[in-house]
């Protein structure tokens with residue numbers, strides 16, 4: 001099938017954004033406990049991060065997004081927050097945080113934190129107070145407490161299920177020791193949901209944001225941004241699909257209007273990107289209104305199989321919804337790593353809309369060589385797209401998912417709550433390999449305690465130090481792509497080219513990006529813009545032909561960007 005040409009103009013040009021963070025930046029996601037361990041306890045921390053920032057800057061990134069590092073009992077590794085104004089001692093101190101911020105800014109990196117406002121931890125002072133206070137009290141009104149149904153209130157107030165498995169309600173013992181009310185938790189029972197219909201909650205979060213903005217933080221990734229408000233009356237869920245009463249309530253938008261208004265009061269306005277998992281990407285648009293979030297992650301591309309039509313469709317969808325600047329990601333700390341996903345058999349069934357996350361957490365036989373080849377090609381696609389690109393730590397090393405973790409080492413509440421039926425997310429959170437010859441593969445200083453999740457022996461083969469020196473490594477490829485991307489593609493719109501099955505091609509700015517998603521070599525179609533030279537390729541060197549499962553970037557003739565500092569990367 002030959003496609004028809006599609007000319008896709010952006011809805012608007014890339015808007016300038018506060019905090020000087022452009023909406024087409026490259027953001028490196030730091031999963032702190034697995035990035036780098038500075039103090040030798042086997043857990044990544046802020047001192048380790050500070051030492052590793054230069055490597056992130058050397059990759060050419062514009063910003064980091066730091067997963068939660070607040071005080072937390074770590075039942076969901078920081079997504080269960082006990083104090084929003086304190087750093088967890090496992091990660092360091094507020095002074096260590098400030099040192100990270102200063103060093104990042106010195107290196108030209110913006111710093112985004114993670115705001116978790118749907119829920120906190122059962123260890124949070126407000127929740128502890130709520131447990132000691134009677135039903136109907138001001139303390140309980142900050143959360144979603146309800147009487148149970150059935151005899152003696154022994155059944156949950158409604159039939160909602162938790163995202164992590166099991167019921168979304170847990171019963172408390174009242175101060176007199178009697179079984180009492182139930183509280184809502186969309187996730188683990190250690191993560192009680194806030195009652196966002198209570199203005200005290202809204203006020204508290206504005207104050208928390210101000211606390212971090214005043215320290216110099218440049219913005220936030222907003223955790224489950226579609227979650228905070230629940231439908232009035234908490235109606236039962238009918239059917240097995242998406243529970244519309246639990247997510248995406250109209251009132252949720254007031255929260256982001258308030259946050260945006262606060263962020264915009266700073267001389268360098270602050271930036272927000274939302275995590276919004278919804279059955280239809282179309283619903284993202286309402287979070288991107290001019291007075292709400294600047295961006296929301298597009299997960300439509302992440303969950304696609306290795307198939308040209310499906311990927312193109314996902315890209316077109318995202319551009320339609322988010323205009324010129326979607327926020328793309330191919331991996332994060334919640335899904336299996338791309339090098340593994342693309343090495344698994346590729347079902348062309350659309351992921352059930354309510355089950356987007358599971359679609360990116362499949363098990364089964366994996367061809368890792370094929371997966372890495374495709375992941376490298378996918379990086380070439382990702383980094384050529386208009387909008388911002390979020391890179392999850394370790395992607396730049398081509399890391400696969402670690403499936404061979406001992407059961408006893410697994411810590412994800414998804415694993416624990418499903419009694420081991422679902423592997424959960426530990427396999428994409430294994431501490432990074434920095435130097436194969438050192439303690440914990442260089443993740444920790446010499447003589448350190450074992451890494452918090454065991455690193456399999458084979459992980460040594462992906463160590464950063466060896467990749468740095470290897471022109472054919474995945475790290476070198478990422479560095480070349482990130483550096484070349486801005487000068488080659490600029491802020492130009494994406495224009496698809498008509499081509500044969502399995503080949504994606506588009507021009508943007510001064511560049512041409514061609515992705516071969518098939519398992520056979522394919523020539524660049526003769527009808528496509530001529531007079532080009534290769535700027536970067538994920539595999540191979542022949543400018544006229546794309547090897548199987550590869551991406552090449554070309555500079556178009558007559559678009560000499562060398563005067564603007566463009567570099568050639570003939571790999």
Ligand code: NOJ
Pocket residue numbers: 076079116187223224275333334
């Ligand atoms: C989404 C986060 O990315 C995930 O890691 C976390 O477990 C849930 N939200 C709950 O906060």
